[in-house]
Amino acid sequence: MSLQERDKKHLWHPLKQHQTHPESLGIVKAKGCILTDENGNEYIDAISSWYTCMFGHCNDYITSRVYDQMQTLDQIMFSDFTHEPAVKLSEELIKILPKNQNRIFFNDNGSTAVEAGIKMALQYYFNIGEKRNTFIAFENGFHGDTFGAMSVSGLSVYNGPFEDYLMDIQRIPVPNGENNQAILNQLKQIVSENNVAGFIYEPLVQGAAGMKIHKAEDLDVVLKFCKENNILNIADEVMTGLGKTGTNFASDQVATKPDIICLSKALTAGLVPMAITSCTEEIYEAFLSNDIAKGFFHCHTYSANPIACRAALASIELLQSKEIQENIAYISNAHKTFLEEIKNHPKVTSTRCKGVILAIDLKTNANRYGTLRDKLLKLFMKDGVFLRPLGNTIYIQPPYVITKEQLDKVYSTIEKVLDTL
């Protein structure tokens, strides 16, 4: 029996209505940018398997570093012990993170990185004797699927059953230059009526919203206001971190630096799950006390797993290599050229790109998981390209190691599929 058939017996997939979508494609191999299914078909992974495998699947350098680590130290509690991969990773991350970051806290996925960031902000104020219980977040932000992360996420179409149990959040629109003053007025109102602990945002590119891009100077208007009002800025760089927007972190392009940063996805290059919540020394110091309860009692069993730390170290090393930096620049420029070509296509309403992220909005009212979206996905797969449209948005986020030929094939497949619509 095929994987696809055996799968149906016991498995429950994420983000899936099994009644209408019973099939899951069996993938048997992934190398570089190519996925191979159980029937031997090959696909270019044009979205880096949810923005993780930026150095290509099963990258030889990363897997060899991880293999070596597996022979020496696999897992150890991070509550009372420490180890070289974690220490080294903290040193390497602090070198490249925005200058105000000085502490690294480990988690195991993007949602829990956000969860820890939210708890850090709340407890920071608790520890210094201020009761603050609200967060500000963007209307269509996405920050994960655990309760805190779900609460701050504005994309709540699928959160219906949980809405009564979520935290109270104050939502603001994404600034676009024209609405900046209106947002500032709204922020003043929010601050006068609430005790706000933090503002959480996806800097420059909102991933799940459909790769929506905003300008650094507009975002900075909000960040500056929050800073001046002692609201902790929490940058959710789970998607944007590690080179996606053309700089190591999207926050590098924004004048006001965040107090807390969440990282995951590309951090471990898609090899193993891990996440990080970093913060300033000032936040960390508010947790130092002779009172044990002022410590941060948040822990995941696999915190700072040595193998995951080793994968992260290898990806940070690769990210900083001349080759990868050149590839990122190449992809960014290729995206711009392609968008010039495609933007006047009759099926296209708008286009945008930032770093290696490219998005095209189509002239249709496709539902997020509707039939057009399914049709598009099938057409792309038939042509050997794995793309996963979000509603009526087609986006690319290719591995940095994608070849010119592979990237051109992704572009031409998009063009071809648009022509058939």
Ligand SMILES: *Cc1c(COP(=O)(O)O)cnc(C)c1O
């Ligand atoms: C994917 C994502 C998350 C959630 O990460 P998981 O590892 O899926 O829990 C949070 N924030 C952003 C911006 C993301 O893109």
